[in-house]
Amino acid sequence: MSFLPYAVAAWLFLVGVWGIVTSRNLIHLVVCVTVVQASTYIVLLGIGYRTDAAAPIFADIPTSTPTVDPVVQALTLTDVVVEATVVALLLALAIQAERRFGTLDPNELGALRG
């Protein structure tokens, strides 16, 4: 089952995009964006995984112990932080959209603007 993590990532990506396309609510849409981004965490962590290796924390294991890749874990951390900021901005935009147009439905937003 060595392909399973990548399959999960691809599934999350596609199901997230599907959610974005069919979304009827901006808040729901923002959550779908986070689902798409979650797939990138799984790809990153999946790439760095080594069978039977320890976590790259040497507080209580000898430094020669084989560990999973610390670099992709640091990259995932960056990814999570960036996602949090993106979500904050998108939610603020959603609040603003609701205020201007009185609706959170992206379809109706388009109609109002036209």
Added chain:
Amino acid sequence: MTPRARLAVFALAAVGLAALLVWGLAGLPRFGDYEGRYGRIIARDTVPQRKATDAVGVTTFDYRGIDTLGEEFILLVSVVGVMALLRAHREETDESRARAQELERIRKAPLPSESLTLLGQTLAPIVLVLGIYVVAHGHLTPGGGFQGGVVLAAALLVLYLTTGRTAFRRLRAVAAFEAVEALGALGYALIGVGGLIAGAQFLHNFIPHGHSGLLTGGTVPLANVSVGFAVAGAIATLLSEMLDQDLLRSRGGR
């Protein structure tokens, strides 16, 4: 475009996207067989070079320090963006009248139940200590400035949830949160400049690395603390701004 047409376009694109994804992911190393060079070098050299034991934290704040600087400024810019978006509206409303109404509301608001307040007052210091612990040990065990900063901001959320909105409103000090965030970001940049002053490159780890325990890793714990401040300030500012929207709404908006 009708929803049906949009779905059809998406279905077509999704098939292509799925094919690309499968193609791209098939080229990756088999799961569990990772043989990347950088990861191995960092896992091997972190403890001998920096004496700190969390290879991920050291990677984030030392080996990849410049990326983290950028990351921190992304956070700063996004908070500024959120404030610009949400405050634009506040200025549109009649400021003085709104403030008078708000004070009236705060005065009249019923106090939350005593048990809830007690729970919050008990829980908030514990969460605060946990946050400080996570920040301070970021270079030794899993955790660090980003994670600990969010925990610190969570202490504030606990207070909001248990002491009632109006009390929180009185307690709220967005200006202080903003200052904390800015000082944290500045601190990180100054650590970078410290490397220059020490005669090496920007963000060079110029502080002695110690031997074992808390005082290891050179600049890594310092960077953790400054990022902890920045993140705690950023999340607290975001929370306050978002909760403020809630207050505006419940004060008799739509």
